[in-house]
Amino acid sequence: MSETVKVPTMAEYMAEGKKPEVLFWVGCAGSFDDRAKKITKAFVKLLHNANVDFAVLGTEESCTGDPAKRAGNEFLFQMQAVTNIEVMNAYEIKKVVTACPHCFNTLKNEYPVLGGDYEVMHHTQFLKSLLDEGRLKVEGGRFKGKRITFHDPCYLGRANNVYEAPRDLLRKLEVELVEMKRCKRNGLCCGAGGAQMFKEPEPGNKDINVERTEDALETKPDIIAAGCPFCNTMMTDGVKSKEKEESVQVMDVAELIANAQDL
Amino acid sequence: MQYIPNILFILVLIAGIGYFTKNVRKVIRNIRLGKDIDRSDNKGERFKNMARSALGQSKMVRRPVAGILHIVVYLGFIIINIEVLEIIIDGIFGTHRIFAFLGGLYDFLIGAFEVLAFLVFIGVVLFWIRRNVIKLKRFWNPEMKGWPKNDGNLILYFEMVLMTLFLVMNAADLQLQALGADHYVKAGAYPVSQYLLPLLDGMSETALILLERTCWWLHIVGILVFLNYLYFSKHLHILLAFPNTYYGDLNPKGELDNLEAVTKEVQLMMDPSADPFAAPADDQQEGEPEKFGASDVADLNWVQLLNAYTCTECGRCTSECPANQTGKKLSPRKIMMDTRDRLKEVGDNIDKNGSFVDDGKQLLNDYITPEELWACTSCNACVETCPVSINPLSIIIDMRRYLVMEQSAAPSDLNNMMTNIENNGAPWPFNQMDRLNWSDE
Numbered sequence: 001m002s003e004t005v006k007v008p009t010m011a012e013y014m015a016e017g018k019k020p021e022v023l024f025w026v027g028c029a030g031s032f033d034d035r036a037k038k039i040t041k042a043f044v045k046l047l048h049n050a051n052v053d054f055a056v057l058g059t060e061e062s063c064t065g066d067p068a069k070r071a072g073n074e075f076l077f078q079m080q081a082v083t084n085i086e087v088m089n090a091y092e093i094k095k096v097v098t099a100c101p102h103c104f105n106t107l108k109n110e111y112p113v114l115g116g117d118y119e120v121m122h123h124t125q126f127l128k129s130l131l132d133e134g135r136l137k138v139e140g141g142r143f144k145g146k147r148i149t150f151h152d153p154c155y156l157g158r159a160n161n162v163y164e165a166p167r168d169l170l171r172k173l174e175v176e177l178v179e180m181k182r183c184k185r186n187g188l189c190c191g192a193g194g195a196q197m198f199k200e201p202e203p204g205n206k207d208i209n210v211e212r213t214e215d216a217l218e219t220k221p222d223i224i225a226a227g228c229p230f231c232n233t234m235m236t237d238g239v240k241s242k243e244k245e246e247s248v249q250v251m252d253v254a255e256l257i258a259n260a261q262d263l
Numbered sequence: 264m265q266y267i268p269n270i271l272f273i274l275v276l277i278a279g280i281g282y283f284t285k286n287v288r289k290v291i292r293n294i295r296l297g298k299d300i301d302r303s304d305n306k307g308e309r310f311k312n313m314a315r316s317a318l319g320q321s322k323m324v325r326r327p328v329a330g331i332l333h334i335v336v337y338l339g340f341i342i343i344n345i346e347v348l349e350i351i352i353d354g355i356f357g358t359h360r361i362f363a364f365l366g367g368l369y370d371f372l373i374g375a376f377e378v379l380a381f382l383v384f385i386g387v388v389l390f391w392i393r394r395n396v397i398k399l400k401r402f403w404n405p406e407m408k409g410w411p412k413n414d415g416n417l418i419l420y421f422e423m424v425l426m427t428l429f430l431v432m433n434a435a436d437l438q439l440q441a442l443g444a445d446h447y448v449k450a451g452a453y454p455v456s457q458y459l460l461p462l463l464d465g466m467s468e469t470a471l472i473l474l475e476r477t478c479w480w481l482h483i484v485g486i487l488v489f490l491n492y493l494y495f496s497k498h499l500h501i502l503l504a505f506p507n508t509y510y511g512d513l514n515p516k517g518e519l520d521n522l523e524a525v526t527k528e529v530q531l532m533m534d535p536s537a538d539p540f541a542a543p544a545d546d547q548q549e550g551e552p553e554k555f556g557a558s559d560v561a562d563l564n565w566v567q568l569l570n571a572y573t574c575t576e577c578g579r580c581t582s583e584c585p586a587n588q589t590g591k592k593l594s595p596r597k598i599m600m601d602t603r604d605r606l607k608e609v610g611d612n613i614d615k616n617g618s619f620v621d622d623g624k625q626l627l628n629d630y631i632t633p634e635e636l637w638a639c640t641s642c643n644a645c646v647e648t649c650p651v652s653i654n655p656l657s658i659i660i661d662m663r664r665y666l667v668m669e670q671s672a673a674p675s676d677l678n679n680m681m682t683n684i685e686n687n688g689a690p691w692p693f694n695q696m697d698r699l700n701w702s703d704e
Contacts, residue, residue: 005702006702007699007702009699026698026701028688028689028690028691028693030701031689031693031698031699031700031701032689032691032693032697032698032701033691037701037704040701041701044702056699058698058699059695059696059697059698059699061688061698062688062689062695063684063688063689063690065684067680067681067684067690068680068681068684069519070519070641070660070663071663071667071673071677071680071681072556072660072662072663072664072665072666072667072668072673073664073667073668073673073681074522074525074555074556074664074668075525075528075529075668076681076684076685078521078522078525078526078529079529079532079533079685080684080688082529082530082533105515105517105518108515109514109515109517109518110518110519110521113521114521114526154640154641154642154643154644155517158516158517158642158643158644158646158647159515159516159517159518159643160515160516160517161515185647186583186644186647186648188585188588188642188644189585189640189642189644191585191640192640193640193641193642194639194640194641194642195641195677195680196640197690198676198677198679198680198690199637199674199676199677199680200674200676201589201591201638202586202591202592202593202634202637202638203590203591203592203634204586204589204590204591204638205589205590206589206590207589208585208586208588208589208640211585211588211589212585
């Protein structure tokens with residue numbers, strides 16, 4: 001994907017005196033991580049396709065502070081939160097969508113008490129609502145009949161009880177949705193949460209992402225579907241460590257929908 | 264002279280209940296050493312959680328074998344205690360089977376107690392087999408060595424003995440009823456203990472009375488001893504599961520609490536008109552600045568301390584923990600056990616000295632090591648699985664807060680991540696001005 005996608009910023013909207021329907025919170029991974037950027041672009045294509053009037057904060061966006069808070073640095077978290085809230089409140093943001101469950105959780109649950117009260121949706125919830133409203137068409141296309149297993153991100157699933165939105169979208173792709181032995185509220189973590197993404201694991205006898213990848217590979221999937229850029233990285237690494245990258249792909253739900261339609 | 268047993272019984276009862284009350288007050292005092300946290304909201308929702316989780320055992324049955332066995336023992340425990348009411352009345356007034364006048368209903372009750380007692384016995388034996396013969400992994404983690412393992416087994420032995428005494432007492436009674444002994448009115452149905460009769464064949468009336476009385480006394484004294492054992496054991500959950508589920512966290516599991524002390528500081532930092540060198544306002548007392556995070560039990564809130572006393576060391580949390588499953592030192596159950604052990608130590612210290620005297624120890628390092636704390640992925644698996652709403656994650660986060668904000672003792676990788684966030688608004692060293700570059704790559 002090398003073509004430029006049109007991504008309006010809040011500043012541009014403001015200059016035109018307009019307000020978008022929703023703010024797309026891209027997040028750090030979605031902005032900088034090479035793999036996650038593909039997810040960001042796929043999601044933007046879907047937004048365009050469904051004629052969603054959206055904007056991003058662009059250079060005015062900053063880390064939500066999630067990894068700092070989970071690492072115990074409440075100061076840094078609150079500094080980040082207060083700065084972001086100031087920006088968002090200045091733009092009078094009402095609704096936010098993000099493709100990162102960590103940003104989703106922090107914006108939804110931890111910003112209100114600091115003065116940032118928004119309707120926050122994970123991109124799978126948002127896509128599901130577009131589907132329900134008839135604004136987005138999701139069809140089997142390329143993935144029809146493929147075996148797909150969905151790895152529940154902890155911060156979407158257990159943390160916020162969202163289990164069905166991503167699955168509903170996958171079912172619409174007419175795939176063979178297979179569940180891992182540990183799924184939904186029993187889903188095993190990929191190993192990245194709680195700021196683990198940014199450090200070496202403590203000494204042990206196995207990496208968590210390998211343990212989780214084994215769960216996924218047990219279902220003999222063609223594709224492991226994820227809904228989180230960090231899970232995506234962890235599962236991709238896990239598949240590589242099992243030397244299965246030729247036969248098993250790790251893809252975000254948004255990518256699956258966009259690619260199914262050759263967007 | 265004829266009143267000696269009654270007086271003796273009353274004394275035993277007062278001693279048993281009195282000592283228990285004294286220890287319960289210690290538990291309450293220790294829990295109150297924790298910081299205040301407001302859980303007086305949403306009473307309806309809280310009652311619902313208590314009714315579902317504690318009374319209804321809804322989360323127990325997520326593991327069906329242990330769950331169903333537990334429900335049998337739990338129901339047996341609650342219902343058989345109706346019988347204790349009769350025992351107490353009989354003991355005080357020197358009567359025998361005072362409720363016998365209930366007739367058919369009494370037969371039904373005693374019959375039901377017997378069936379339950381038998382099922383409890385079977386359940387407890389199966390629990391013992393799971394622990395000691397099948398050796399389920401979660402009962403053999405390192406933190407279960409020594410007292411925790413013995414504690415678990417002792418509780419099972421207690422219950423086996425109590426149920427046996429109850430059934431043998433009934434069998435002797437039934438035989439005495441058949442012999443037409445004085446005081447032994449024909450009452451009750453004995454669907455289980457009737458099968459014990461062959462064992463009593465040929466015993467004289469005196470011997471049977473001696474047996475019946477011995478079992479009766481040992482049964483009630485055993486119950487009182489067991490009641491008092493709770494305080495020294497993990498078994499307090501039979502009582503504390505109720506308040507603990509009531510006061511559990513109702514927010515989404517992903518939501519960590521907001522440190523208000525930090526909010527104040529951040530507001531000051533962000534306020535351009537604030538004078539950093541200003542003297543504290545008159546109404547502000549210049550005390551010791553508040554400590555961020557937790558290094559000892561008194562830094563935790565009272566709900567976290569209640570959690571610690573409630574934990575019955577079932578180990579479901581640890582068996583679901585991704586860090587523990589992959590060989591890391593972290594065990595959420597150990598976090599709870601350590602918190603309780605340290606809290607008890609602090610409580611004993613207060614009992615001995617009148618108020619807490621520094622013992623050179625704290626929860627951090629002396630009980631819980633940073634290595635355990637840094638292994639957590641905050642995935643909430645432990646919180647989700649706990650049958651009685653215990654939250655080990657909140658303690659882990661509070662202790663990380665202490666390590667990071669009071670001691671600057673984060674792993675160096677995390678320090679790099681935090682420096683990046685501070686400098687350029689992302690956990691990686693990318694410039695914030697490049698945040699939208701993806702759109703034209």
